[in-house]
Amino acid sequence: MNIIPLFVAIPLGAAFILALLGKKETVSDILVNSAALCLAILSIVLIPFLRDNGVFVYTMGRWLPPKGINLVLDGLSLLMLIVINSIAFFATLYSVSYMKRFTAKSRFYSLFMLMVAGMNGVVLTGDFFNLFVFLEIASIASYALVAFGVEAEELEAAFKYMVMSSIASILILFSVGLLYGLTGSLNMADISEIIQGKHNLLLSFSLVLFLAGFGLKAAIIPFHAWLPDAHPSAPAPISAMLSGVLIKALGVYTIMRVFFNVYGMNIQLGWTFMILGVISMVGGGILALRQTDFKRLLAYSSISQIGYILIGLGCGNYWGLLGALFHLFNHATFKALLFLNSGAVEYTTGTRKLDEMGGLSKVMPVTGTTSTIGSLSISGIPPFNGFWSKLFIIIGLIQAGYLVLAGITVLASVLTLAYYLRVQRFVFFGKLREKWAQIKEVPKVMCVSMIALAIICIGTGILFYPLIKVILGPAIAVLQEGTKYSLLILGGMK
Amino acid sequence: MLFFLSFVVFLIGLYCVVAKKNLLKIVMGIVIMEYAVNFFLVLLGYRMGGVAPIITKGIKEAKFVDPLPQAMVLTAIVISIATLAFIVAICIRIYQRYHTFDITEIKRLKG
Amino acid sequence: MNPLKNAEKGMTIIVKTIAKFIVPPIILFGVYMILHGHLTPGGGFPGGVIMASAFILLTLAFGKEVASQKLRRSTASLLESTGALIFLSLALLGIVVGGWFFLNFLPKGHPLKILSAGFIPLANIGIGIKVGGGIFAVFLTLAIFRVFPKK
Numbered sequence: 001m002n003i004i005p006l007f008v009a010i011p012l013g014a015a016f017i018l019a020l021l022g023k024k025e026t027v028s029d030i031l032v033n034s035a036a037l038c039l040a041i042l043s044i045v046l047i048p049f050l051r052d053n054g055v056f057v058y059t060m061g062r063w064l065p066p067k068g069i070n071l072v073l074d075g076l077s078l079l080m081l082i083v084i085n086s087i088a089f090f091a092t093l094y095s096v097s098y099m100k101r102f103t104a105k106s107r108f109y110s111l112f113m114l115m116v117a118g119m120n121g122v123v124l125t126g127d128f129f130n131l132f133v134f135l136e137i138a139s140i141a142s143y144a145l146v147a148f149g150v151e152a153e154e155l156e157a158a159f160k161y162m163v164m165s166s167i168a169s170i171l172i173l174f175s176v177g178l179l180y181g182l183t184g185s186l187n188m189a190d191i192s193e194i195i196q197g198k199h200n201l202l203l204s205f206s207l208v209l210f211l212a213g214f215g216l217k218a219a220i221i222p223f224h225a226w227l228p229d230a231h232p233s234a235p236a237p238i239s240a241m242l243s244g245v246l247i248k249a250l251g252v253y254t255i256m257r258v259f260f261n262v263y264g265m266n267i268q269l270g271w272t273f274m275i276l277g278v279i280s281m282v283g284g285g286i287l288a289l290r291q292t293d294f295k296r297l298l299a300y301s302s303i304s305q306i307g308y309i310l311i312g313l314g315c316g317n318y319w320g321l322l323g324a325l326f327h328l329f330n331h332a333t334f335k336a337l338l339f340l341n342s343g344a345v346e347y348t349t350g351t352r353k354l355d356e357m358g359g360l361s362k363v364m365p366v367t368g369t370t371s372t373i374g375s376l377s378i379s380g381i382p383p384f385n386g387f388w389s390k391l392f393i394i395i396g397l398i399q400a401g402y403l404v405l406a407g408i409t410v411l412a413s414v415l416t417l418a419y420y421l422r423v424q425r426f427v428f429f430g431k432l433r434e435k436w437a438q439i440k441e442v443p444k445v446m447c448v449s450m451i452a453l454a455i456i457c458i459g460t461g462i463l464f465y466p467l468i469k470v471i472l473g474p475a476i477a478v479l480q481e482g483t484k485y486s487l488l489i490l491g492g493m494k
Numbered sequence: 495m496l497f498f499l500s501f502v503v504f505l506i507g508l509y510c511v512v513a514k515k516n517l518l519k520i521v522m523g524i525v526i527m528e529y530a531v532n533f534f535l536v537l538l539g540y541r542m543g544g545v546a547p548i549i550t551k552g553i554k555e556a557k558f559v560d561p562l563p564q565a566m567v568l569t570a571i572v573i574s575i576a577t578l579a580f581i582v583a584i585c586i587r588i589y590q591r592y593h594t595f596d597i598t599e600i601k602r603l604k605g
Numbered sequence: 606m607n608p609l610k611n612a613e614k615g616m617t618i619i620v621k622t623i624a625k626f627i628v629p630p631i632i633l634f635g636v637y638m639i640l641h642g643h644l645t646p647g648g649g650f651p652g653g654v655i656m657a658s659a660f661i662l663l664t665l666a667f668g669k670e671v672a673s674q675k676l677r678r679s680t681a682s683l684l685e686s687t688g689a690l691i692f693l694s695l696a697l698l699g700i701v702v703g704g705w706f707f708l709n710f711l712p713k714g715h716p717l718k719i720l721s722a723g724f725i726p727l728a729n730i731g732i733g734i735k736v737g738g739g740i741f742a743v744f745l746t747l748a749i750f751r752v753f754p755k756k
Binding site for chain 1: 682686687689690693696697699700705706707708
Binding site: 129132133136140143144147150151152153155156157158159162163166167169170173174177180181186229233 | 504508511517520524527528531534535538562563566569570573576577580581584585587588591592600601602603
């Protein structure tokens with residue numbers, strides 16, 4: 001039971017201890033990797049705990065809600081915790097040798113741990129202002145990480161990202177203030193109980209502000225302009241964390257929590273999500289077709305896949321929600337794998353442009369194989385995991401009767417396959433140029449991360465049924481019961 | 495009526511971010527927007543005829559204004575200090591690389 | 606060379622004399638605000654900023670070499686991390702002593718005395734050290750940076 005606040009306390013402690021004594025490299029490597037491994041193991045240990053106890057409400061300092069701040073552990077939080085901490089562990093393992101060419105490695109690890117602490121806090125909290133504070137901790141840490149190697153283009157990308165993300169945070173704070181003024185409380189469960197059935201112009205305005213603020217963090221198409229510049233400019237493990245985890249924990253998870261559990265879903269919100277999802281899916285896909293930079297193409301592909309998750313959420317029935325949450329889990333694994341691959345290619349060749357590479361799978365076999373696995377997964381080829389999640393979303397759309405949207409989803413899948421095949425042909429297959437004939441495979445530590453993520457891709461593709469029963473089932477139950485969340489939280493208190 | 499004034503200040507800040515060409519003026523626009531939101535939050539706690547919410551020895555029953563938005567604003571101000579420090583540091587580094595503060599010339603990332 | 610008589614660095618002799626007299630009361634006021642955080646408005650954050658502003662006044666009046674001698678940038682970073690670790694360990698001690706994170710486990714004495722309200726004065730001290738060190742470190746970093754113009 002006391003494990004729950006450790007998810008925030010361990011990375012915070014590790015970050016500040018690293019800032020104190022990070023002068024020697026091996027000490028900081030061992031410290032940060034053991035902290036990340038500890039968090040990943042703790043998040044898996046919580047699975048049987050949740051199955052036995054049900055939804056757990058942890059009151060900080062023994063102050064009862066609605067006056068006190070509470071941390072809530074339910075199925076959706078547990079799914080996000082597993083995703084965040086596992087991908088963080090693989091990224092820190094990878095950055096042991098990738099970050100050797102940057103000088104301030106202990107500062108990098110310190111900021112990384114702060115970002116993980118912020119994200120863990122966002123998915124665990126049950127109070128709106130606490131959500132804002134942890135959102136800001138994670139965002140500010142990520143601003144510094146994007147600008148880490150201080151080249152000219154990275155600074156420009158970091159400035160653009162910072163301005164747009166600050167505006168998003170200001171909009172979110174405005175909306176939290178509006179909700180406090182309307183209801184007199186900051187607790188999510190309490191607000192959800194008070195605003196049921198009320199129709200007020202200011203309440204709709206606060207809903208729109210939340211959609212704009214969290215949509216900016218999640219990079220949905222009207223608000224996506226920072227992502228194609230910020231994600232390529234960051235170092236490769238940070239790109240993997242940003243694209244695989246940060247836009248989901250700060251954007252998609254908060255949209256799910258606020259709109260499903262506090263406001264309550266209805267048909268108009270569902271249609272809004274579906275329209276935004278379709279525009280993101282198709283727009284991201286078309287813009288990715290004409291890219292010549294490897295990481296920029298992966299960034300546009302992220303926009304497209306977040307569109308898939310939104311369409312599944314907007315659908316509202318069981319298959320749509322299952323597909324959306326499964327796609328969230330899958331996209332974290334294969335997008336992180338693809339970004340780590342692009343980092344490996346950049347580590348050995350020094351370039352990111354597609355037309356300068358060619359035939360690299362002869363000299364870098366591990367990177368080539370894992371990249372092929374990742375590309376096939378994201379395009380939705382059976383038996384990898386992307387196929388099942390896209391299939392569930394399409395089944396959900398057909399069941400709800402939106403046949404046109406299902407057709408557009410299938411076409412977007414074909415588009416995804418097209419540009420990933422193009423990437424594979426340009427980078428890994430084809431003729432090997434002479435200047436790349438001397439390069440070797442990347443160091444072992446980086447290979448371990450990539451192979452582990454590829455094994456997860458194949459494993460969840462074959463064994464998806466146990467995954468659905470154990471982890472995704474409770475998460476879907478949280479979303480489906482919607483505003484009865486408040487009864488669960490407050491009912492245990494009174 | 496004062497809520498409307500805070501919204502007007504927010505829109506002035508948004509205009510600065512969108513329409514100005516100097517990097518530092520964009521940063522000032524963000525600061526103005528944060529000021530408007532903090533002002534709005536503190537204004538939410540006002541009660542008619544209330545006094546400052548400090549317990550002192552002599553006062554028995556007094557009508558306090560709401561102290562919770564004041565605690566929220568304290569935290570939000572500290573967060574905005576951190577954001578401002580980062581943005582200004584990035585602006586100094588951008589000047590070191592590009593030798594200009596004009597955003598129409600800082601456009602190497604396209605497509 | 607006596608920093609007071611070094612006329613090239615810093616500001617005029619009037620500013621230097623007044624700054625010499627007023628920096629200790631500023632630090633004292635910062636300490637007062639941190640320690641009385643549970644009784645009067647203020648607390649850790651504004652108290653820390655006031656203590657940092659005393660050192661910023663030293664930097665502005667005497668030049669950055671003198672201020673760097675009084676409080677080096679590495680010491681300021683060290684103070685910042687120590688303050689954060691004090692705060693975090695107070696929160697974790699709540700688990701060890703009482704069983705809940707952030708539990709207020711010290712005795713809460715009579716209200717309106719300075720030794721009341723559990724561990725809140727200790728938490729304020731931790732935050733004050735952290736904020737003071739952090740803001741001064743940021744200021745020194747931004748002030749020391751030199752940008753050379755394009756030739």
